[in-house]
Amino acid sequence: MTNEPKSIDLLRFENVTAGYGKRPIVTGVSFSIARGEFLGIVGPNGSGKTTLLRTLLGILHPKEGRIEFPSTHPDVPVMGYVPQRDTIDLLLPFTTAEVVMMGRYRRIGLGRRAQQKDMQAIDCALEQVGMESFSGKQFRDLSGGQKQRTLIARALASEPEILILDEPTNGMDIASRQTLLELIQSLHASGALTVVMVSHLLGDVANCAQRIALIDGGHFTVGASAEILNETNLSQIYGTPIAVTILNGKTIISAGGPNARH
DSSP: OOOOOOOOEEEEEEEEEEEETTEEEEEEEEEEEETTOEEEEEOOTTSSHHHHHHHHHTSSOOSEEEEEOTTTTTSOOOEEEEOOGGGSOTTSOOBHHHHHHHTTHHHHOTTOOOOHHHHHHHHHHHHHTTOGGGTTSBGGGSOHHHHHHHHHHHHHTTOOSEEEEESTTTTOOHHHHHHHHHHHHHHHHTSSOEEEEEOSOHHHHHTTOSEEEEEETTEEEEEEHHHHSSHHHHHHHHTSOEEEEEETTEEEEEEOOTTOOO
């Protein structure tokens, strides 16, 4: 009999409090992100998801507690960040390939020219997301789904250990959402890429993530998807009855649980 290999933590939050100025937004947060896992971060609007994300990215520094990097010490793991696509300035005249190149800047170095290996990394990232035939097209002329794929390619071009996605399916129709989620799942499954996805769309996260961090101001809970995204937890956090059902192997989460008032 062989023992299962123990998961290796890429980073750990140890009793972290973070916020802006003197105002804490999230307090006493402790959790880890293991190499190769898929973690979903969910919570109501204004619950602290963005604050937690900015702290994870190093934009905000903990007011209390610390973030440890036990498996990569002394180096911080490379994080490929995929922002919400409506935060990108569509007036700038960049091609798809030029947008993806931005994700390579950290590898290229300040004031240096791109080398063949950098161009190969860009081509590879475009191919991974199925956007290689759009490399010369203006980013602003792409569809919503194509823009999101390009931003994912930009993150992949940095050769990250952790891929962090902020509301990746926000504003998409059902078909585009499903296609993008399948891409994200494929990227996670095809290698040792660790994925962290922040979303207010609970069903998207429930059907992708292995573990869920549920955040609501002073409350923070992390655990297996089925343990966290249940009707009791969600109804309490969102202040309305929530129904959780399984249909054809998919989790469907909707407002209006069995105790809903009519």
